[in-house]
Amino acid sequence: AKLVLLDSRFATLPGVVAEGRRVIANIERSANLFVTKTVYAVLIAVAVVILDWKYPFLPRHLTIISTFTIGIPGFFLALAPNTRRYVPGFINRVLRFCIPAGVVTGAAALLAYWLAFYSEGLSLTASRTTAAIVVIVIALWILVILARPINWWRGLLVAAMVISVATILAVPIFRDFYALELPPLRVAGEAAGIAIAGIVLIAL
Numbered sequence: 566a567k568l569v570l571l572d573s574r575f576a577t578l579p580g581v582v583a584e585g586r587r588v589i590a591n592i593e594r595s596a597n598l599f600v601t602k603t604v605y606a607v608l609i610a611v612a613v614v615i616l617d618w619k620y621p622f623l624p625r626h627l628t629i630i631s632t633f634t635i636g637i638p639g640f641f642l643a644l645a646p647n648t649r650r651y652v653p654g655f656i657n658r659v660l661r662f663c664i665p666a667g668v669v670t671g672a673a674a675l676l677a678y679w680l681a682f683y684s685e686g687l688s689l690t691a692s693r694t695t696a697a698i699v700v701i702v703i704a705l706w707i708l709v710i711l712a713r714p715i716n717w718w719r720g721l722l723v724a725a726m727v728i729s730v731a732t733i734l735a736v737p738i739f740r741d742f743y744a745l746e747l748p749p750l751r752v753a754g755e756a757a758g759i760a761i762a763g764i765v766l767i768a769l
Contacts, residue, residue, distance in 0.1 A: 604667020
């Protein structure tokens, strides 16, 4: 692009370049977060229509997922310093990450929901909680991937999101507000196995 130096100082250009790198690199980081959610949300919506299932989440559950795995971390990551040079292929890289990650997350949520509600016969609330926990665990792992390289403030950001979700699950008043019901220990263990399998697949 043609540049006009408003202050007639070429010393301004390094700052301009740094700001451009920060914007471009952080847009890609944020896009990975948001598009991954779009992929698994579409997959789950299509699957429940085809299978004629009750939808596995309440709007309150989606609020937890969106706030602590996308909204708050996405805000801070979008404003963070980033010195990575521009690399062509933005759309291809985003799709190569988001489609597999979104499919794995959506499939894990559906499997956890089927296990809890249709196989184990848990209440709808407990089954939806099980599916939400699986999605949150995998989505937090995706956040860890996209926050790399982990430094002190990114580590603190991820830890704050984990602690926030754990607090909601642990404190009864928050559980009631978000319509959450923890599943039995055995089902929780099986759901943890599903979440770990999803994490491993995304890592691979």
